[in-house]
Amino acid sequence: MVDDVTAALAGITAALPAGGEHRPGQEAMARAVGQAIARGRHLVVQAGTGTGKSLGYLVPAALSGRTVVVATATKALQDQLAEQDLPRIVAGLGPGAGLTFAVLKGRSNYLCRQRAAEVGEAGAVHEQLELVPSGDRVPGGDRVPSGDRAGAATAGEEPPGIGAQVRRLLAWAETTETGDRAELSFEPAARAWAAVSISARDCPGAYRCPSGDSCFAERARARAADSDIVVVNTHLYGAHLASGGAVLPDHDVVVFDEAHEIEAVMTDSLGSEVSSGRIRALATQARTLLPGAAGAEVDDVLEAASLVDDALAPWVGRRVAPEVLATGSDAPLGLAVERALRRLERLVASLRRVDGGGDGDRNDGGDARARRDRAVLAGGHLIDDLAHLAGLSDDEVAWVEDAPRSATLRVSPIEVGPILAEHLWPDHTGVLTSATVPPGLAGRLGLPAPDTDEIDVGSPFDYRHHALLYVAAHLPDRRTPDAEAAIADTMAALIDAAGGRTLALFTSWRAMHAAADAVRQRVPHRLLVQGDLPKSALTDAFRAETETCLFATMGFWQGVDVPGPSLSLVTIDRIPFPRPDDPVLQARRERAGGAAFRQVDLPRAATLLAQGVGRLVRSATDRGVVAVLDSRLATARYRAELLGGLPPMRRTVELDEVLAFLRGLG
Numbered sequence: 001m002v003d004d005v006t007a008a009l010a011g012i013t014a015a016l017p018a019g020g021e022h023r024p025g026q027e028a029m030a031r032a033v034g035q036a037i038a039r040g041r042h043l044v045v046q047a048g049t050g051t052g053k054s055l056g057y058l059v060p061a062a063l064s065g066r067t068v069v070v071a072t073a074t075k076a077l078q079d080q081l082a083e084q085d086l087p088r089i090v091a092g093l094g095p096g097a098g099l100t101f102a103v104l105k106g107r108s109n110y111l112c113r114q115r116a117a118e119v120g121e122a123g124a125v126h127e128q129l130e131l132v133p134s135g136d137r138v139p140g141g142d143r144v145p146s147g148d149r150a151g152a153a154t155a156g157e158e159p160p161g162i163g164a165q166v167r168r169l170l171a172w173a174e175t176t177e178t179g180d181r182a183e184l185s186f187e188p189a190a191r192a193w194a195a196v197s198i199s200a201r202d203c204p205g206a207y208r209c210p211s212g213d214s215c216f217a218e219r220a221r222a223r224a225a226d227s228d229i230v231v232v233n234t235h236l237y238g239a240h241l242a243s244g245g246a247v248l249p250d251h252d253v254v255v256f257d258e259a260h261e262i263e264a265v266m267t268d269s270l271g272s273e274v275s276s277g278r279i280r281a282l283a284t285q286a287r288t289l290l291p292g293a294a295g296a297e298v299d300d301v302l303e304a305a306s307l308v309d310d311a312l313a314p315w316v317g318r319r320v321a322p323e324v325l326a327t328g329s330d331a332p333l334g335l336a337v338e339r340a341l342r343r344l345e346r347l348v349a350s351l352r353r354v355d356g357g358g359d360g361d362r363n364d365g366g367d368a369r370a371r372r373d374r375a376v377l378a379g380g381h382l383i384d385d386l387a388h389l390a391g392l393s394d395d396e397v398a399w400v401e402d403a404p405r406s407a408t409l410r411v412s413p414i415e416v417g418p419i420l421a422e423h424l425w426p427d428h429t430g431v432l433t434s435a436t437v438p439p440g441l442a443g444r445l446g447l448p449a450p451d452t453d454e455i456d457v458g459s460p461f462d463y464r465h466h467a468l469l470y471v472a473a474h475l476p477d478r479r480t481p482d483a484e485a486a487i488a489d490t491m492a493a494l495i496d497a498a499g500g501r502t503l504a505l506f507t508s509w510r511a512m513h514a515a516a517d518a519v520r521q522r523v524p525h526r527l528l529v530q531g532d533l534p535k536s537a538l539t540d541a542f543r544a545e546t547e548t549c550l551f552a553t554m555g556f557w558q559g560v561d562v563p564g565p566s567l568s569l570v571t572i573d574r575i576p577f578p579r580p581d582d583p584v585l586q587a588r589r590e591r592a593g594g595a596a597f598r599q600v601d602l603p604r605a606a607t608l609l610a611q612g613v614g615r616l617v618r619s620a621t622d623r624g625v626v627a628v629l630d631s632r633l634a635t636a637r638y639r640a641e642l643l644g645g646l647p648p649m650r651r652t653v654e655l656d657e658v659l660a661f662l663r664g665l666g
């Protein structure tokens with residue numbers, strides 16, 4: 001098996017467009033992954049930039065004879081696997097291998113035939129637009145985007161362009177083969193797409209749906225079930241676990257690429273959330289289905305939604321203790337949740353009694369029955385989530401987040417390790433890989449130590465000669481009044497020496513704008529600032545215009561790939577410690593007690609710092625400087641933990657040396 005992997009990898013990389021090259025780290029990774037799958041042992045692989053880690057796990061996965069799900073954190077990587085790497089492997093192994101693969105997305109990424117039929121037949125664009133609780137998380141790995149809220153439209157007030165977009169989507173539904181939103185030739189507004197799509201939470205399933213036989217999402221799932229390798233995003237994998245295994249086809253092995261993201265994604269996916277928007281959406285649905293006499297029940301639920309809103313308001317930005325929500329609580333929030341629960345139970349019971357038409361067969365009763373079934377299903381999920389709030393365990397944390405139209409009460413597990421240890425690792429071999437594996441990740445994810453191996457295959461890049469790490473030890477403490485001006489002075493000098501070509505990373509929007517304002521007047525190069533353009537357009541412009549600088553915040557610390565002369569300098573404004581008010585991290589700190597800093601904050605800062613530093617060298621010929629404008633990296637007791645996670649670059653605290661190095665890059 002291991003020799004087969006080596007031979008197949010050599011053949012596939014030799015056929016790469018650039019002629020390919022032998023990468024010892026990639027080969028070591030592929031052999032280790034092959035062995036891990038064959039032996040059923042979990043494997044954590046740190047594979048530095050340039051390893052070619054996707055082929056390092058895909059080739060052994062393809063040869064394993066097992067069914068494999070690959071979960072990625074970004075769409076860019078998902079596209080790379082499906083459009084480049086996997087087709088190359090299929091071609092390299094030849095038709096005799098019979099390797100098949102598929103991409104599977106969350107249900108709301110596919111047009112819903114049933115909702116499209118209802119909108120089309122009834123011309124019910126207004127009604128459909130009212131039923132979407134925009135901004136709510138939906139099982140299936142997706143979130144209905146905020147900022148374009150449903151419910152704003154009232155009968156007779158079609159928002160400009162939305163109705164036309166829906167009609168365009170209905171026309172597309174007649175011609176598309178896949179129903180995949182990504183294949184649209186235009187970007188619909190969130191509300192237009194919401195009118196013809198559905199979340200996994202609200203879909204009754206093909207068996208109970210009149211359009212089940214022609215359902216795009218079901219077809220995609222069937223294709224995935226017939227495939228050897230299925231590519232998904234990590235959120236969808238989290239939704240799969242949260243659903244008890246109902247989302248993805250059976251599989252033997254799961255590969256998590258960008259494994260440094262797993263803990264955060266699973267924390268999010270394995271939680272739940274309740275908002276008044278969700279309650280109101282159900283009431284609006286129910287009003288169209290219930291006889292007039294039941295209107296009072298709908299009004300009761302709408303009143304309960306308002307009470308929930310009022311009770312959530314004082315908690316925005318704060319954690320909510322379990323006793324506030326526990327059964328019998330006399331706190332206003334607990335009482336409001338309890339009242340909403342009871343009224344929803346009555347409403348859903350009434351919905352169940354509605355004769356949707358037909359005698360139970362999914363094709364009897366048609367659209368009316370389908371709408372009733374969906375409302376009952378959505379109501380059942382909402383009741384479950386509200387009831388769960390009344391009995392939160394000490395292993396969960398609840399808090400209230402602000403949102404454009406209504407606050408949201410969210411619940412997450414404090415630790416995901418015990419859940420994964422019970423529900424994932426016993427039945428699936430896990431392969432986890434990242435360029436920066438956070439310290440202690442395997443333990444926090446519940447991987448059983450006796451059955452788990454960890455390796456580091458390094459990076460093929462010559463960091464020692466090509467890159468310099470500069471720590472600006474002379475800068476004053478950030479909290480002093482003259483710190484910002486001193487940082488701006490240093491940044492301007494560095495950017496000038498680099499001839500532009502700078503990615504300036506910040507830990508806050510405020511710091512980014514302050515630095516951009518201060519530096520803009522002092523360097524002759526164009527400054528692109530996050531927020532001026534969409535992320536992809538900013539990155540494209542930065543890549544295309546060689547002497548341009550890009551100032552950006554946390555969304556650009558990872559996943560930005562700019563090889564070549566456009567990037568010679570990465571500046572980092574401060575060590576990226578997590579926010580002190582993050583509710584999940586607060587709960588973890590309390591559990592860790594005196595070890596909180598080292599167990600909770602330091603590993604996250606080390607990983608994110610390494611991700612930021614990793615933006616610099618993206619190809620074997622890249623050269624440049626990473627400048628950390630935070631003197632703590634030169635002085636703090638914990639600096640060794642942070643420096644230990646970085647590539648093996650030469651280090652200096654001498655500004656003159658750095659300026660000379662940058663000028664020498666030409």
Ligand code: SF4
Pocket residue numbers: 107111112113114115198203204205206209210211212214215216217218
């Ligand atoms: S099963 Fe029916 S309701 Fe569910 S996504 Fe498919 S068409 Fe839509």
